[in-house]
Amino acid sequence: MTTHTTRMLIIGSGPAGLSAAIYGARAGMEPIVVQGLQPGGQLTITTDVENYPGFRDVIQGPWLMQEMQAQAEHVGTRMMWDTITEVDIAGGSPFRAKGDSGDEYVGDVLVIATGAQAKWLGVPGEEALSGKGxxxxxxxxxxxxxxxxxxxxxxxxxxxxxxxxxxxxxxxxxxxxxxxxxxxxxxxxxxxxxxxxxxxxxxxxxxxxxxxxxxxxxxxxxxxxxxxxxxxxxxxxxxxxAIGHAPATELFKGKLEMDDSGYLIVQPGTTKTNVPGVFACGDVMDHTYRQAVTAAGTGCMAALDAERFLGTLEFAREEADAAE
Structure with a gap:
């Protein structure tokens, strides 16, 4: 078992998680992204993307996510091919998570970007014709x-x-x-x-x-x-x-506040959960918009919220050390 430590631990690698990683890395937080069961999120199973800003022509969802991952890595993000099976956030920062590999991940802040999955009917032809009608x-x-x-x-x-x-x-x-x-x-x-x-x-x-x-x-x-x-x-x-979505929040039941549908609750206008130092972004906390661009926007917000939290945390630690 290996323990990976970072100032910023991100669970999930869709547009929200990778945007948080890009902003976090540029702020010197050296983030770790644990990619999960579906690296790249729902866009990896989306073919034509015509509404993501900055691209005049239709682009492919998997290509967009590959580019976002490459950008995150280029500015200093570490990508981990693992799936988180357990989290410990009760004691406050630093937060701990255990992967399916047996490795442990420790972060001064935790960003949750595990997303949500559309519910499907599960009838013949549905999967084969997905994206084709x-x-x-x-x-x-x-x-x-x-x-x-x-x-x-x-x-x-x-x-x-x-x-x-x-x-x-x-x-x-x-x-x-x-x-x-x-x-x-x-x-x-x-x-x-x-x-x-x-x-x-x-x-x-x-x-x-x-x-x-x-x-x-x-x-x-x-x-x-x-x-x-x-x-x-x-x-x-x-x-x-259109029979609803299921947010990937099973890991956090009983540990973070959720609404009746299982979406993580954040303070209005922020990505802050009810546990200081734990932030949620993307579809895991958004049951209204559920777009790649809004997920990316809240990923940016999570990184900025995390940076401010770390600044406050480090200042408090320095004061405590000086008082001893």
Missing amino acids: VSACATCDGFFYRGKKVAVIGGGNTAVEEALYLTNHSDDVTLIHRRDELRAEKILQDRLFANPKISVLWNKRVEEFLGDPAAGGLTGLKLADSQTGEISEFGCEGAFV
């Missing part, structure tokens, strides 16, 4: 379906918001819900029902995504009536799964 983010991918017939699957706030957003690009949006009423807030429902571009299919469960990944992608959905079991097909060129 099937998506979990209308804000990310809706632009690619301009003028096309699209469907949104779900019945909560996320689904209704996605459907409303898609009307910016399509005049034919269908919300498909397995029940006969929505769970979304009433104000959102009112907006949905008032929009002439949106129709609703009630009591329908998606059984399969139809199409050929190698030849045109998604062509439609196989649906089952949740009351009668009757099977039907629904033709569409885009389908957006």
